[in-house]
Amino acid sequence: MLLSRRSLLRSGALLAAAGSVGGALAPLGSRPGPAREFVLWGSSSAASALARDRPPGFPEVRIDVLLSRLLEVPGTSQAVSGDVSSQTLALRSREHPYRVLLGRGGLPAHGTVVVPTADGRAPSALVAEPGTVAGVGCTIRGVRGREGVVALHRVVPGAALAPGTGPQSWWRTALQEAHRGQVHLVWTGKNNIAEHWQVLADTRAIWAVEPERTVVMGHWHTWRDRRGTARWEQVRAVNAAYRHEYGQRFYDTMADLRDPRLWALPALRPHRIGSSAEDRRWLAQGLPPRSVVAADRAHLNALGNTVLAHGLARFLTGPAGLY
CATH class of the missing domain: 2.40.10 (Thrombin, subunit H)
Incomplete structure (x- = not known):
């Protein structure tokens, strides 16, 4: 019996078998359904802003580029560093000019x-x-x-x-039409998380453009969002609302960044994610391991982008059912 890449990603076998950052393997069967392109929407994290922050010898890794390799479909990012959710909405929807x-x-x-x-x-x-x-x-x-x-x-x-x-x-975006029919990965609102009601409303309006092909990505807790801060509660509240509203189309970013199965990718294994004293301290505070976070303690580094791209591939070919 032939095994498809989708079934391998769903089971985790592809993650374990991958011998490179991209985990590129020869296809072992045909992918079911059309191979849609994808696009990331949001701000600096979705733009892989600190992809160049990496350990010696480890490559620069952008989420969109690696995810494209894993899914074997074209992908891109329309994210803009510093944007708040209303700015993402204006780029995504002609109805919000x-x-x-x-x-x-x-x-x-x-x-x-x-x-x-x-x-x-x-x-x-x-x-x-x-x-x-x-x-x-x-x-x-x-x-x-x-x-x-x-x-x-x-x-x-x-x-x-x-x-x-x-x-x-009024100025209306051309990006809605340019990306029509693609899979939309929405990761916006961290820059205005204190206005959680606005984040939720803007995300809902983005979702409404093409709900059948949209995934809403949850936010992760940075050092500023650690337990005991107001931002800890704000991030948790937005993620809980996302989970309730979008169900199987909610991607739990935080869970995947803390998933030891993803840390064990062959390309990541030498970096022993989760084993250092500082990693354990961050994990104990409900954060991702320190080693996947850039020097600014607010963005993912190349290791974190690698974890997230593999997690997204697993999700999109599994629960989301989009590939």
Whole structure:
């Protein structure tokens, strides 16, 4: 009988047999169903921001790149470091636009215009995101040092437009359509976890775009979120709400980071995750082992990204039923 990669991942055999970080093995059977691409949404953790933080000799590991290898499908990340949940929502859903106030000047025939937004919301200044204003292709980015102000850049020159200050002038994301039909891994809200009600509402709106293909990833406790802090309770409350609302499409990030079976991957075994005194101290406080966390104590390092990518592959081919 032929065994598929899906069945091996579900049983954990692929994790144990993998001889490299990626665990790339020759296919042992056909994958059931269509091989959908995936995309990660969120902030710095979903962007693998500290992938270069790694022990000597260990490679840089991005979650999206390694997960793509494990699932043998294309994958990418649209995460932006520093984003809060409402910013992730604006990139994911055309129904939650940035309410740009173009004013009398309107949209110029070419180039860039700097304008405020009606509600003070603005995207990150780090990335120019693709979208449209009144059907015209425009990128948007925040303006450093100017809260609630954005720079719109017209992608293709054409006639100047004066769409007014209502919904016609609002910027709507192009990423919703660009990633339609893919599997969506949503990992957002840690940067505004204190506003847990907002995190839950924004996540619910993201889920609603394509619920049949969306996974909601739980948050993990960093050193700042350790037991006894207000953030410990906030993270627990959001994760509990996620588990209740999304059921089998909730991915328990924290559980996998603390799973010794994942620490035992051949590529990770030499690093003896969980065995040091500091690892044991962190585990005793309800945290992941210290060795999978970057120097800033707030993001995963390359070891942590490796654990998480394998955990996600196991989940997506198992309980989530998406691969």
